[in-house]
Amino acid sequence: MVEKAYVVMNPTGVHARPAKKIVEAAKICEGTVYIEKGGRKVSAKSLVNVLSIGAKQNDTVTVSAEGEKAEAAVDAIGAVLASVEA
Amino acid sequence: MMATEIKGIAASEGYAIGRAVILREEAVPQGITYVEAGEEAAELSRFDTAVAAARSELEELHNRMITDGREKEAEIFEAHLMLLEDEELIGAAQERIRGQRYKAEAAMNESGEEVADMLASLDDEYLRERSADVRDVSRRVIRKLGHGTDADSVPASTTATHSKEKSILFAFDLTPSDTAQLDPSVIGGFVTAVGGRTSHSAIIARSVGIPAIVGAGDEALRIEDGQLVIVDGAAGLVLVEPEDEELARYQALQETAAGQRALLEQFRGKPSVSADGHQVELVANIGSVQDAHQAHEQGAEGVGLFRTEFLYMGRSDLPTEDEQFSAYKDAAEVFGQGAPIVIRTMDIGGDKELPSLQLEKEDNPFLGYRAIRICLDRPELFKTQLRAVLRASAYGNLKIMFPMIATLGEWRQAKALLEQAKQELRSENIAFNERIEAGIMIEIPAAAQMADRFAREVDFFSIGTNDLVQYTMAADRMNPKLGYLSDPLHPPVLRLIDQVIRAAHKENKWVGMCGEMAGTPIAIPILLGMGLDEFSMSASAVLPARALLSRLDREKLTSLAEAVLDLDDAEAVRSYVEQHVSELAK
Numbered sequence: 001m002v003e004k005a006y007v008v009m010n011p012t013g014v015h016a017r018p019a020k021k022i023v024e025a026a027k028i029c030e031g032t033v034y035i036e037k038g039g040r041k042v043s044a045k046s047l048v049n050v051l052s053i054g055a056k057q058n059d060t061v062t063v064s065a066e067g068e069k070a071e072a073a074v075d076a077i078g079a080v081l082a083s084v085e086a
Numbered sequence: 087m088m089a090t091e092i093k094g095i096a097a098s099e100g101y102a103i104g105r106a107v108i109l110r111e112e113a114v115p116q117g118i119t120y121v122e123a124g125e126e127a128a129e130l131s132r133f134d135t136a137v138a139a140a141r142s143e144l145e146e147l148h149n150r151m152i153t154d155g156r157e158k159e160a161e162i163f164e165a166h167l168m169l170l171e172d173e174e175l176i177g178a179a180q181e182r183i184r185g186q187r188y189k190a191e192a193a194m195n196e197s198g199e200e201v202a203d204m205l206a207s208l209d210d211e212y213l214r215e216r217s218a219d220v221r222d223v224s225r226r227v228i229r230k231l232g233h234g235t236d237a238d239s240v241p242a243s244t245t246a247t248h249s250k251e252k253s254i255l256f257a258f259d260l261t262p263s264d265t266a267q268l269d270p271s272v273i274g275g276f277v278t279a280v281g282g283r284t285s286h287s288a289i290i291a292r293s294v295g296i297p298a299i300v301g302a303g304d305e306a307l308r309i310e311d312g313q314l315v316i317v318d319g320a321a322g323l324v325l326v327e328p329e330d331e332e333l334a335r336y337q338a339l340q341e342t343a344a345g346q347r348a349l350l351e352q353f354r355g356k357p358s359v360s361a362d363g364h365q366v367e368l369v370a371n372i373g374s375v376q377d378a379h380q381a382h383e384q385g386a387e388g389v390g391l392f393r394t395e396f397l398y399m400g401r402s403d404l405p406t407e408d409e410q411f412s413a414y415k416d417a418a419e420v421f422g423q424g425a426p427i428v429i430r431t432m433d434i435g436g437d438k439e440l441p442s443l444q445l446e447k448e449d450n451p452f453l454g455y456r457a458i459r460i461c462l463d464r465p466e467l468f469k470t471q472l473r474a475v476l477r478a479s480a481y482g483n484l485k486i487m488f489p490m491i492a493t494l495g496e497w498r499q500a501k502a503l504l505e506q507a508k509q510e511l512r513s514e515n516i517a518f519n520e521r522i523e524a525g526i527m528i529e530i531p532a533a534a535q536m537a538d539r540f541a542r543e544v545d546f547f548s549i550g551t552n553d554l555v556q557y558t559m560a561a562d563r564m565n566p567k568l569g570y571l572s573d574p575l576h577p578p579v580l581r582l583i584d585q586v587i588r589a590a591h592k593e594n595k596w597v598g599m600c601g602e603m604a605g606t607p608i609a610i611p612i613l614l615g616m617g618l619d620e621f622s623m624s625a626s627a628v629l630p631a632r633a634l635l636s637r638l639d640r641e642k643l644t645s646l647a648e649a650v651l652d653l654d655d656a657e658a659v660r661s662y663v664e665q666h667v668s669e670l671a672k
Contacts, residue, residue: 011406011409011412020168043173045173046173046174047172048169048174048175048201051216052204054213057408057409
């Protein structure tokens, strides 16, 4: 299993556009991909779920994945979280 | 039959006359129904077929919005497409069919409601609004399973019935996809039972330009299909089966409004020039990036006043440098390179409180600790904003303006802090416009009196008439009993304005005005005659002001601008201008 922590850099938090990119990134991995904030751990392959953790700027978010291309998916999600661009 | 009236909230201006079309809520399958054991696979494939049909429908809608240049609407459908692939929504429905033998409709309905309820319970307005999108998507799939009308309800029920006349849509509420598809050539206006001025449907109505009334209550749903109705979007009134006289009155109003609109349309995208070829700048007052879009649509050439305090209000913490930077940069990018964007540093205090600053209560807040007075006292707060404005200046023609300046010392301190912020950015190798203009607002009589001295040091002035009037006349502008004093046309105020414009022009500096006065038809001839260079107003006043300007002769108005300074009071000024400027009558 791959697990990494990131700080949300986007000033508007994880809203529609970044959430969409996270779901796309999660789908790189064939297996399970989770995103966790403040004890709430949800599948990163669902837009609804990713939105529902309500991650804001400067929040710490943990991303974990298991299965083929897990590392690639986690890194791709990390890139979205660390990006300042909306 | 007597005409009935229904009162609601005026959500989008204009008049519409047409036949009522009622959008009934589709019957959503109630309760849970099951399929026989062994039929799960067949039910699952029926569900998947419906999802695929919903997808191709959404793709088509999305493409149509793109072709029509309706980006906002296209984004709605893009989000819906994404939801259609969501494992929490679609995956959960499939699981209900596969594992619990749910019928497809029941499975979709339950998953949709579960997700929508979850989003609706979150402490985030943006996410709460998304619950409407989830319900919208789940209803679309249920429709594809053979329930309710097959196509989207709006075009289906309207084009079919009354093709010659426009339709007036009545609904409990409009779903995001209903509103996105409103076609102004078919729908004359709409009325909903619920909703407020900022609801999704109200915003779209204003952007498409059709009259709308929201929050009209259950009465709006007792209308019958095909009844003749009038929607008065200005008054928030629906007239059902109007008398002939009423109908004629509204037809006349409609024609006048259409004529005026067509007349004003000619001035969109044109320079703001007087009849004798004198050019000025007509810009808008804004408080957010959204306002910037609206101002741009309404023909403003730029922004004369960005009220940045709105970024600070309605929250418990302070906006960060990055957050402010994005807002200023986005506003500049709406208007494009070269368009002037005047950013006024925060004007907190007075009537605008801010929980995060924990300001003490004062007896006279308008004469108290506010605006630049707070900023100079708390430079760390000010610096954050200055850095944000400077960074954004790399992306457009930003100018910075300090409010509530009373003394030369305050201006110099503010300027020194701006220089410090520049120095910081230089040493951090962050790009900004080295030649960014810095000016002050003239709203305190003390500054107006010293305008000649200020003019040597600043790049520009912008006259804030709302405060200038209340400080000159010693009349609280919130007190309705003092309305006769709160009038910018009083000669003492006009004299100060005249003095400020002269002082600035002597030093070759430009002068703007960002109070309500700048967009008032009666004041425009005076200000033009005095030589005001920039007029900043609410977005909706821009095209009418440009139209008025095109009929005014600047040369002839200089004597009018001088004459009014010698009159007794605002009343005398008003009648003098009305008498001498025949264009105001048109």
